[in-house]
Every structure is written in C-alpha cells, then in structure tokens.
Amino acid sequence: MSLLHIAIILPFLLAAGLCLFYRIRHKIHTGWLVLPLPVILFSYFITRIPVLQSEGSATSSLPWIPSLGIEFTVYLDGLSLLFALLITGIGSLVVLYSIYYLDKRKEAVHTFYLYLLLFMGAMLGVVLSDNLMVLYGFWELTSISSFLLIAFWNHRAKSTYGALKSMLITVFGGLAMFAGFVLLYLMTGTFSIRAILEQVSSITEHALFLPSMLLILLGAFTKSAQFPFHIWLPDAMEAPTPVSAYLHSATMVKAGIYLVARFSPLYAGQAEWFWLISFFGVLTLMYGAFRAVKQTDLKALLAFSTISQLGLIMCLLGLGSASAYFTGAASSLFYAKATMAAIFHLINHATFKGALFMVVGIVDHETGTRDIRKLGGLMSLMPVTFSIAVIGAFSMAGLPPFNGFLSKEMFFTAALNIMQLNIWNMESLSVLFPVIAWVASIFTFLYSMLLVFKTFTGPKQFDQLPRKPHEAPLGMLLPPVVLASLAVVFGFFPNLLSYSLIEPAMAAIHPALLEEGDRFLVSISFWHGWTPEIFMTIGVIVAGAVLYRSYHRLRLLNRPLFERVSLNRIYDGGLRLLDQGSHRITRTYMTGSIRHYLIYIFVFFTGSLGYTLYRSKGLSFDTTNYAPVSIYEAVIITVLTLSVLAVPFATSRLMLIILTGAAGYMVTLFFVLFRAPDLALTQMIVETVSVTLFLLCFYHLPKLRKEEVKVPFKAVNLVIAASVGIIVTLIALSASSSRSFESISDYFLDNSYLLAGGKNVVNVILVDFRGFDTMLEIVVLSIASLGIYALIKIKPEPGELLAESPVPDPDRDKHSRMYTPRSNDVILRTASKVVVFIILTFSWYLFFAGHNNPGGGFIGALMTSAALVLLSIAFGMTMIRTILPVDFRKLTAVGLLLALLTGIGSLVLDVPFLSHSFGYFDLPLLGRTELATALLFDLGVYLTVVGITMTIIFTIGRDN
Structure with a gap:
C-alpha cells in the first residue's frame, strides 16, 4: 500500500476513530483532534510538487476485483495534485474556522466532523482514482456525505429540503456518469482512465463514443451546478457556513470541473464537446451573475456568484478544447491558453470565494442575520472582517491588484481569441462569447460591490440586528485572512504557481500538445499594454459603477424574472x-397483509423461473447417477412430509411451532446422513433458537381463534405452495441432470488446505474464498437486528395512539409490558447451571476447531446464543444482564469492525481485500501450531452473530 492510498484511507480511519471515542466530545472540541489530519495531508502533497516536476506522475495499485478489471489504482499527476492541495489546504482552514464557528455545547460537533472527514476522504478518492468504478464509488460518496453535511441542522425544514434536492440532482447525474463509464468499458475493455486515453484514436468513430460523452457531461454538469442543474446549490446554503466554504467554493462543486478536465484528452477533438461545455458554461456564467444581483441574503448572493464562476471555469475548459482542432503547435498552444486561464481561475476562485464565505459566516455569527437589507455600517466595528471582504470581493470583481483580475483578463483573451475559430460553421456564434463575458463581468462587479458596501458601509441599523455586532475572535479570522493574503500574493506574484501547479495541470489536460520532455510556457503578468482586454475591464468598472449607483431604481434587477414559471x-x-x-x-x-406480499413474491418467483426454464430448454431428467434411497432416508422423508402437511391443520400456535421445528430437525438428520456435519450443526442450532424466537413473538399476538375461512383462500395458498415446490424441484433435478461445466467444488477441495491452510472446506469457503459474501451477510443481519430493535422500542409521540390488536386480549395487554421469559422448573434451573458451561465450552471448541474440523465462528456463535437463551429461560433475562452486562448492539458493531479491519489489513500487504495468510509457529506448551489471520475474521463473525441473535431475543422478549 502506497502513501497515496493511505492519504485516501486516513480520513475514513479517523472518522471511525471519532465513533469509537465519542465520549471525549465533552472534554475537548472535536475539531482540534481533526485539524492535524488535513494539515499533514496538505504538507505531504506539497512535498509531491518537486517530485512531479521531475518525474511527471506517480501511480500505485491495489488489486480489488481483478477478474472484472476493478483495482484500487491511484494516479497522481499535475491535475490531481492541484485538486488534492485544494481539498486538504482549504479543508485545514475550514476545520480551524469551524472550531470557533460551532459551539460544542450546543451543536453535535462530533457528528459534523464525522461527515466532514467522510467527504474529505471521498473527494481525495475522486481526484486520485484511476479506475472508473472506484472513482464512481467515491463520487457517490461525496453526494451522500454532502447530503449529511447540508442537513446537519436537520431541525430546519429548509436544511433537509436543500440536502434532499442536492442529493437527488447529483445522484441522478452520477448514475448517468456511471452509464457513460460502462459505455467506455464496452468500447475499450478497461476501466483504467490512463488505458482509455491511450485508445482515443481507435474509439472516436465508435457508435457509443458520443453517448458516453453526453452521459459523462451530465454527471459533470449536475455536480458543478451548471444551468439548468444549478438549482440545488442556492438551497444547499442552509448548511453551516464551514460546509458552504468547503463544499461549495473549493471542493464538491469543483468535482465536475475535474471530470471535464480529466476527460478532455479523450473528447476534446469533438465539436459537440466544445460547444456543449462552452455554451452551457457561458450560459451559466451569465445566468448566475444576473441572479446574484437580485439576492438579499448574503449566502444566496455567494451561491449564485459561485454558479456564475463555475460557469466561467467550465467555459474556459470548453474554449481550451479548441486546441485539439489544430495540428500546428503554435495554433494549438494559442487556444490552449484558455485552459491555463481555467486552472488559474480555479485556484483564485478557491481563495477569494472561500474567504468571502467565511466573512459572511462571521457576519451571520456576530450579528445574527445575513439579510443585506438589515446590515450596514459594520466597517467601524469589524475592521478586519471588512478588510478581508474588500480583498475577496474586489478579487471576485476582477479588479487589480488582486489575483481575480489576472484570471479575468485571461478569460477576456480566450473569449476574444475564439472568434477566430469556426467550428460547425458557427463563426457568427463565436462573437457571443466576448459579449456575454463582458456583460456577465459587469454583473459580477455589481454584486461584488453590493456584498461589501451594503454590508459594511452606509447607515447603521444596529437596532434591527438580533445581536450586538462586534469583531470575530482571532481563531475565526485567521482562516479568511490566510485566503485573502493568498489572493494578494497570487496577484502580485502569479508566477509562483506557473510551473509548480498550473503547467503540470495543463500537461495532464493537453498531453497530446507536448513532445517528449517539453513543457508549456506559462507566464502571467499584470501589464500587456493597451489591449482590448484592458478597455473591456475599464468598461466593466464604468458600467458596473453606474448600475450600482442606480441599483434601487432598476426594477428589472429587483423583481423576479419569471414569477409563475x-x-x-x-x-x-x-x-x-x-x-x-x-x-x-x-x-x-x-395492503398491509403479509399474505399478499408473499403471494406477490412467490408468483414472481415461480413465473420468472418457470419461464426461464422453459425458454432455455433446460428441463431434463437423468436418474442414472442417482443413489438408491435408504430406509433411513425414507423414514426421514415420511416424517418431514407429514410434519409439513400437518401445519395447515394445526389449531394452536404451540402445535405450529412443534411441527415447524420437527420439519427443521428432519432436515438436520438429512445433513447427518449426507455427511455434512457443519450444516447439520448449523441447522440444529438455528432450529433451537428459532423455536424460542417463535414463542416470544407469538406471546404478543392475540389468542388463535378458529374462524370460518373461505375455500378460495386455501385454494390460493395450495396453488402457490405447490407451484414453488414444483418449480424448485424441477430446477434442482435439471441442474443435477445436465451440467455444462465442471463443479467448482473440486477447486475448493483441492486448494482449501494448500491456499488457506484449512481442512474444513466449508469454513474455509466462508472465511477465505468467499469472505466478502460472509461480510455482506453479517452486515445485512446486523441491519435486520437493528430494524427489529427500532420497530419494537420506538415509542409513540405524545398524543399518538398505539395500533389496537384486531382481537383484544385483556390478559395479554395487562402483562405484556412486564413480560420476561422465565421458568419455575427447579430441575431445569438446576440442570442449566451445569449444561450452560458444557454448551459454552463446546461452542468455543467449535470456534477454534472450525478451520480444520466441523465448526467455525458462525456455528460457535449460534451455540453460545443457545446457551444464553437457555439461561434466560431458566432464570429470566434480568439475570443475563446482571452476570453479562454487555450491550449486544455494541457487540455487533465491534464484531463488524473487527471483520472489516481484518479485510483492510490485507490491503497493507498489497493483496486484495479480505485475503488471508497462515503459517506454522512453535509456541510454548502448544508446540508446532498453525496460526491464520482468518481466525480474526471468524472472531468478528462470532461476535457479530452473538450480538445479532441476543439483540433480537432480548428486544422481543422484553418489550418495555
């Protein structure tokens, strides 16, 4: 495992650590524990700059699902390094800012930083992943974690509304992007981005090439809030300001920008790519700038300004793709400068917009409002905040001497240059780019001035403020001061970034324009003479100043553009x-009827399988290899059949339980006859625990009363039951009669000892060969146990009525709240004291012996649960809680975590997830002993199953 893998995994590990050390939240602000991580990661990525300048890129791979071509491959080049620095650098400042913004006494800060770390790790995974499927997984994780962050104040309806809107739109785009990735795989046969880019010349004429482009762009546009998918971003401003400063200025909304930049080498030669990105980018730029000047909420203003700036960057990437239309180096590099402007503005936007979001957060935090109509005259009380706001707003407006001025001038240059290009014979449309760029810049200037001067200058309105305004504490001011300082430094010394960040990123976006060992010429300076760009800037300032002075008299800027639509x-x-x-x-x-739901399931089950069996002509019978039926098997079949047939005619629930249990125990005997001791043990213990569970469940139901039942009711049951039995039997007989390939069991029999060091093939399959299946199974069972717990333990709100039983039972209602199973049988209670130790000892033997003999973690856990159930029946569940004060839900979590950590540990050794190792060691007293890492995984299974089983038993057994 490389340091790049560790950089991605560390945020998730720290998030898990916060869950384990939840109680420390009362002693120290959780932010101080989180802050060192992004600082360390930022420092690490800074050290990668000279390495990439000399080597070009770095890569490392961990196998995941090699058979499908899915590997956890990380790739660090100039583009991914730039985004990694933004994620960790801005992340460090946001964490520091949030420590002073969020009050640990009033806010769930522990939960906040858990979500923030998940998002940070997911974003690093997006920008560093080379495998499309891994990238998609991290991509959707950013949507989920951002949903949790936006809905952090979940008691507010607007927060939950905004979170849901953002997730629905971005997940919709993510699914479209996933479809595009699948199409790329169908064209290239690989999920590796680098390998796909190497095949660009051979797939451009493929029928799936254009659909894949459109689907990937859909994912990028939804994530980066491009028109018309921008509507989620303003509503996401209901999140705490640190979230807005992090997600919506520097990271999440830039993910779509990253996606477009990453796939530019693949699609840049297509006219559709140029026009879609350029057109929607410039449309978003104009629309966002126009809507921003209409806002009265400071965060809403910044939201639409962010939409506008994202459109600007997207447009520049589109204009930069024009370089792919030329074979001459001079012409290609001429248009590639638009990409340089996009990268430079990407950095600049992160600095000034992050600072402005933090300024707005300070104003809201110290005054209690973000309404620009109630603010004013804060400059004298908040001079430092005002200074930061001036730098950030003037940089956003594109005024010298700040960094935003330089990238805005470069944008004008790119817009003017594109008029010389004719793509799709649309030369006349190219004129719109500089026109729209100039008009949008006027509105950008206007809303930037509104942000600063309407908030900090003008008449004082302190009587309208919920709080008495004052300057923010130093800790809250330091992060925006750092960002504002960078806006000034990058303005005066832009070439600090030229060959450290901008040129390597350009090389990643336009690799085809470089010869071996060549570099792009990146030189940024303030003065280029009296160029059209300078006159456009002067025009922006003049027109913007006029609009600012007449802002209140322009009804168009203050009224909704469309009131009804x-x-x-x-x-x-x-x-x-x-x-x-x-x-x-x-x-x-x-309908609320379980019977109806089972009918739907079984009808679909029998219909789909029967139709498949018919169409595939797979129905066949070959009895030549069948073994003769022995007398023992005949007796067991007879008892099993009679038990099942008697169930519909039972008149009491106790008889139903006995008959069902008898059928299960007959199946156990079958496993014994067929020499499957593991399955026999599992089936026997499951039946034992299930009987107890049925008894507990049925106690809470009304007494069974014999009622008249219509004949069609039984007829439907008979038809469905018979259909399921017949179709399953036919499939089993057909599968055993006609095998088109060798059984996989031979592979496991031959390799279980050689590869996993275990002679018990069943256990080896569960913990080694198919360990991932077992992992998912215990996760599903854990969720089910928590669902049962929540279903029973959740109490109705005051004023709500519990659903009444269809058949009232006064005796049951009187005692159900205090019910706990307990026996007064003296013999049972006396015998159980001895038997329990025997059962527990046997369960531990099954656990330790499972790798080579019948047993394992699952069987051992069920045996342990059976012992605890016996104790609870004999002495009551209160005694179990007294002698074993364990929260079984937490025990389930510990087991899952242990199983997960065992799987992650394999990644450290550069082998696939949940790969195990074994060896033989000379131990004191024990002699030569085999030790396998699978034992740790099996221990996780053991703890999880015990926790699951006892959680269900205790929850149903004590409904109070």
Whole structure:
C-alpha cells in the first residue's frame, strides 16, 4: 500500500476513530483532534510538487476485483495534485474556522466532523482514482456525505429540503456518469482512465463514443451546478457556513470541473464537446451573475456568484478544447491558453470565494442575520472582517491588484481569441462569447460591490440586528485572512504557481500538445499594454459603477424574472407528481397483509423461473447417477412430509411451532446422513433458537381463534405452495441432470488446505474464498437486528395512539409490558447451571476447531446464543444482564469492525481485500501450531452473530 492510498484511507480511519471515542466530545472540541489530519495531508502533497516536476506522475495499485478489471489504482499527476492541495489546504482552514464557528455545547460537533472527514476522504478518492468504478464509488460518496453535511441542522425544514434536492440532482447525474463509464468499458475493455486515453484514436468513430460523452457531461454538469442543474446549490446554503466554504467554493462543486478536465484528452477533438461545455458554461456564467444581483441574503448572493464562476471555469475548459482542432503547435498552444486561464481561475476562485464565505459566516455569527437589507455600517466595528471582504470581493470583481483580475483578463483573451475559430460553421456564434463575458463581468462587479458596501458601509441599523455586532475572535479570522493574503500574493506574484501547479495541470489536460520532455510556457503578468482586454475591464468598472449607483431604481434587477414559471417550480412539481404517482401505485399492492406480499413474491418467483426454464430448454431428467434411497432416508422423508402437511391443520400456535421445528430437525438428520456435519450443526442450532424466537413473538399476538375461512383462500395458498415446490424441484433435478461445466467444488477441495491452510472446506469457503459474501451477510443481519430493535422500542409521540390488536386480549395487554421469559422448573434451573458451561465450552471448541474440523465462528456463535437463551429461560433475562452486562448492539458493531479491519489489513500487504495468510509457529506448551489471520475474521463473525441473535431475543422478549 502506497502513501497515496493511505492519504485516501486516513480520513475514513479517523472518522471511525471519532465513533469509537465519542465520549471525549465533552472534554475537548472535536475539531482540534481533526485539524492535524488535513494539515499533514496538505504538507505531504506539497512535498509531491518537486517530485512531479521531475518525474511527471506517480501511480500505485491495489488489486480489488481483478477478474472484472476493478483495482484500487491511484494516479497522481499535475491535475490531481492541484485538486488534492485544494481539498486538504482549504479543508485545514475550514476545520480551524469551524472550531470557533460551532459551539460544542450546543451543536453535535462530533457528528459534523464525522461527515466532514467522510467527504474529505471521498473527494481525495475522486481526484486520485484511476479506475472508473472506484472513482464512481467515491463520487457517490461525496453526494451522500454532502447530503449529511447540508442537513446537519436537520431541525430546519429548509436544511433537509436543500440536502434532499442536492442529493437527488447529483445522484441522478452520477448514475448517468456511471452509464457513460460502462459505455467506455464496452468500447475499450478497461476501466483504467490512463488505458482509455491511450485508445482515443481507435474509439472516436465508435457508435457509443458520443453517448458516453453526453452521459459523462451530465454527471459533470449536475455536480458543478451548471444551468439548468444549478438549482440545488442556492438551497444547499442552509448548511453551516464551514460546509458552504468547503463544499461549495473549493471542493464538491469543483468535482465536475475535474471530470471535464480529466476527460478532455479523450473528447476534446469533438465539436459537440466544445460547444456543449462552452455554451452551457457561458450560459451559466451569465445566468448566475444576473441572479446574484437580485439576492438579499448574503449566502444566496455567494451561491449564485459561485454558479456564475463555475460557469466561467467550465467555459474556459470548453474554449481550451479548441486546441485539439489544430495540428500546428503554435495554433494549438494559442487556444490552449484558455485552459491555463481555467486552472488559474480555479485556484483564485478557491481563495477569494472561500474567504468571502467565511466573512459572511462571521457576519451571520456576530450579528445574527445575513439579510443585506438589515446590515450596514459594520466597517467601524469589524475592521478586519471588512478588510478581508474588500480583498475577496474586489478579487471576485476582477479588479487589480488582486489575483481575480489576472484570471479575468485571461478569460477576456480566450473569449476574444475564439472568434477566430469556426467550428460547425458557427463563426457568427463565436462573437457571443466576448459579449456575454463582458456583460456577465459587469454583473459580477455589481454584486461584488453590493456584498461589501451594503454590508459594511452606509447607515447603521444596529437596532434591527438580533445581536450586538462586534469583531470575530482571532481563531475565526485567521482562516479568511490566510485566503485573502493568498489572493494578494497570487496577484502580485502569479508566477509562483506557473510551473509548480498550473503547467503540470495543463500537461495532464493537453498531453497530446507536448513532445517528449517539453513543457508549456506559462507566464502571467499584470501589464500587456493597451489591449482590448484592458478597455473591456475599464468598461466593466464604468458600467458596473453606474448600475450600482442606480441599483434601487432598476426594477428589472429587483423583481423576479419569471414569477409563475421557474426551474425550482418545475423541480418541486415534478417531485410532487412522482410522489403522488408512487403513492397511488404503492397503495394498489401495499395492503398491509403479509399474505399478499408473499403471494406477490412467490408468483414472481415461480413465473420468472418457470419461464426461464422453459425458454432455455433446460428441463431434463437423468436418474442414472442417482443413489438408491435408504430406509433411513425414507423414514426421514415420511416424517418431514407429514410434519409439513400437518401445519395447515394445526389449531394452536404451540402445535405450529412443534411441527415447524420437527420439519427443521428432519432436515438436520438429512445433513447427518449426507455427511455434512457443519450444516447439520448449523441447522440444529438455528432450529433451537428459532423455536424460542417463535414463542416470544407469538406471546404478543392475540389468542388463535378458529374462524370460518373461505375455500378460495386455501385454494390460493395450495396453488402457490405447490407451484414453488414444483418449480424448485424441477430446477434442482435439471441442474443435477445436465451440467455444462465442471463443479467448482473440486477447486475448493483441492486448494482449501494448500491456499488457506484449512481442512474444513466449508469454513474455509466462508472465511477465505468467499469472505466478502460472509461480510455482506453479517452486515445485512446486523441491519435486520437493528430494524427489529427500532420497530419494537420506538415509542409513540405524545398524543399518538398505539395500533389496537384486531382481537383484544385483556390478559395479554395487562402483562405484556412486564413480560420476561422465565421458568419455575427447579430441575431445569438446576440442570442449566451445569449444561450452560458444557454448551459454552463446546461452542468455543467449535470456534477454534472450525478451520480444520466441523465448526467455525458462525456455528460457535449460534451455540453460545443457545446457551444464553437457555439461561434466560431458566432464570429470566434480568439475570443475563446482571452476570453479562454487555450491550449486544455494541457487540455487533465491534464484531463488524473487527471483520472489516481484518479485510483492510490485507490491503497493507498489497493483496486484495479480505485475503488471508497462515503459517506454522512453535509456541510454548502448544508446540508446532498453525496460526491464520482468518481466525480474526471468524472472531468478528462470532461476535457479530452473538450480538445479532441476543439483540433480537432480548428486544422481543422484553418489550418495555
């Protein structure tokens, strides 16, 4: 495992650590524990700059699912390094800022930093992943973690609304992007981005090439809030300001920018790529700038300004793709300068917009409002905050001597240059780029001035403020001061970034323009003479100043553009229609009857399998290899059949339990006859625990009363039961009669000892060969146990009524709240004291012996649970809690964590997840002993199963 892998995994490990050390939140602000991590990661990525300048890139790979070509491959080049520095650098400042912004006494700061770390790790995974499937996994994790961060104040309806909107739109785009990735795989046969880029010349004419481009762009546009998918970003401003400063200025919204830049070498030669990115980018730029000047909430203003700036960067990437249309080096580099402007503005935007978000957070924190109509005259009380706001806003407006001025001038240059290019015979449309760029810059100047001067100058309105305004503490001021200082430093010394960050990123986006060992010429300076760009800037300042002075007299800027029709109304209406439609459809089959649900499942089951069996002509019978039926098997089959047939005719629930248990024990005898001791042990213990569980469940139900039942009711049951039995039997007989390939069992029999060091093939399969399946199974069981716990333990709100039983039972209602199973049988209670130790000893033997003999963690855990159930029946569940004060839900979590850490540990050795190792060691007293890492995984399974089983038993057994 490389340091790059560790850099991605560390945020997730620290997040897990915060869960384990939850109690420390009362002693220290959690932010101080989190802060060192992004600082260390930022320092590490800084040290990679000279390495990349000399070597060009770095890569490392861990196998994941090699058979499908899915590997955890990380790739660090100039582009990914730039984004990694933004993620960790801005992340460090945001964590420091949040320590002073969030009060640990009033806010769930522990949860906040857990979500923040998940997001940081996911973003690093997105920008460093070379494998498309791994990138997609991290991509969707950013959507989920951002949803949690935006909804952090979940008691606010607007927060949950904004979080849901952001997740629905970005996940929709993510699914489209996933489809595009699949199409790329179908064209190239690989998920590696680098390998795909090497095949660009051979796939451009493929029929799936254009659809893959459109789907990937859909994912990029939704993530980076491009028109018309921008509507989620303003509503996401309900998140705490540190979240807005991190996600919505420097990281998450830049993920779409990264995606477009990463795939530019693949698609840049297509006219569709140029026009889609350039057109939607410039449209988003103009729309966001126009909407920003209409806002009265400071964060809403910054939200639309962010949309506008993202459109600017996207447009520049589109204009930069024009370099792919030329074979001459001079012409290509001429248009590639637009990409240089995009990269430079990407950095600049992170500095000034991050500072401005923090300034708005300070204003809100210290005054209690973000309403620009109530603010004013804060300059004298908050001079440092005002200074930061001036630097950030003037840089955003593109005024000298700040960094935003330089990248804005470069944007004007790119827009003017593109007029010389004719793509798709649309030369006349190219004129729109400089025009829209100039008009949008005027609105950018206007909203930047509104942000500063309407907030900090003008008449004082302190009587309208919820709090008495004052300057923020030093810890809250330091992060925006750092960002504002960078805006000044990068303005005066822009070439600090030229060959450290900008040139390597350009080389990653336009590798085809470079010869072996060549570099792009990156030189940024303030003065280029009296150029058209300078006159455009002067025009922006003059026109913007005029608009600012007449802002209140311009009704167009203060009224909604469309009162009845808007994208938000379309979104809300569409969501409402989907919700209503789903309710109507759901009500047709969700009747509340378990019998109906089983009918749906079994009808689909039998119909789909029967149709498949018929169409595939797989129905066949070959009895030549069948073994003769012995007398023992005949007796067991007879008892099993009679037990099952008697179930519908049972008149009491106790008889139902006995008959069902008898059927299960007969199956156990079958396993014994077929020499499958592991399965026999598992089946026997499952039946034993299940009987107890049935008894506990049925106690809470009303007494069974014999009622008249219509004949069709039984007829439907008979038809479905018979259909399921017949179709399963036919499939089993056909599968055993016609095998088109060798059984995989031979592989396990031959290799279980050689590769895993175990002679018990069943256990080796569970913990080694198919360990990932076992991992998912215990996760599903854990979720089920927590669901049962929540279903029973959740109490109704005051004023709510519990659902009444269809058949009242006064005796049951009187005692159900204090019920706990307990026996007064003296013999049982006396014998159980001895038997329990025997059962526990046997369960531990099964656990340790499972690798080479019948047993294992799953069977041992069930045996342990059976012992605890016996004790609870004999002495009551209170005694179990007294002698074993364990929270079984936490025990489940510990088991899952142990199993997961065992799997992650294999990654340290550069082998696939959940790969195990074994060896033989000479131990004191024990002599030569085999030790296998699979034992640790099996211990996790053991703890999880015990926790799951006892959580269910205790929850149902004590409903109080």
